[in-house]
Amino acid sequence: MNKKLKLGLLVFFIGLVGVFSSLAMEVPLPEEMEKMISEVFTPLQFKLLSLINPIILLIVTVLIGTLLYDKVSLKLPVLENLIDKNKKALTSGILKFGIIGGVISGILITITAVLFNPILPTEFLEIGENFKPPLITRFLYGGLTEEILIRFGIMTFFVWLLFKISGKLNATVYWIGILVSAIIFGFGHLPFVYAMIDTPTTELLFYIILGNAVGGIVFGWLYWKKGLETAMIGHIFAHIIMLTGENILNI
Secondary structure (H helix, E strand, C coil): CCHHHHHHHHHHHHHHHHHHHHHHCCCCCCHHHHHHHHCCCCHHHHHHHCCHHHHHHHHHHHHHHHHHHHHHCCCCHHHHHHHCCCCCCCCCCHHHHHHHHHHHHHHHHHHHHHHHHHHCCHHHHHHHHHCCCCHHHHHHHHHHHHHHHHHHHHHHHHHHHHHHHHCCCCHHHHHHHHHHHHHHHHHCCHHHHHHHCCCCCHHHHHHHHHHHHHHHHHHHHHHHHHCHHHHHHHHHHHHHHHHHHHHHHCC
């Protein structure tokens, strides 16, 4: 089997584990919507149907990432070594950089939450109190699947596109790719907000985009400099810091 195909399948399987971890999550829905859904589907059926979109996105982003990542000198060193025993991709510093990046991003996200908390709508804060994804979903979907979707798929694509347009593969190209993918990640959370709240405030929308983009910038840098696995570790540790901050600061 082609080595790239093997790598793509391995990345897809890792992402799929994260997708299925979302079955452990209970998403609060508006009462009317919940009533309509319950008339057609059982809770388990609805949960299984909700996996379709992320699985399709996972397929698309894994395909893009697998085809393009090495064309722009991005890396998956641990997975590449598993697939190709002769490659010997550099893996030093992955854990250290991942933990440091995760702590930094977790602190920045927590500070953002503290600063915005007084101006966020009460309705949103109440939803936050009721919506607490389990650890397994935070770590597997957030840490693994989201990094595959956003960094391996979207960031890789934009870096490759800018490289093709400019003919250069320099720091500016990578930083634009990092920023664009981070902002897209922030905007990707807005449909959930609109589903929960009829008229979200400007402050709330800005908070959602900024709060998610802050972490995305750090994770993007980790992917660029040390590889996708480092970004995954960073994302997981960011959740650990965020959970600690939520418990200590009661946010």
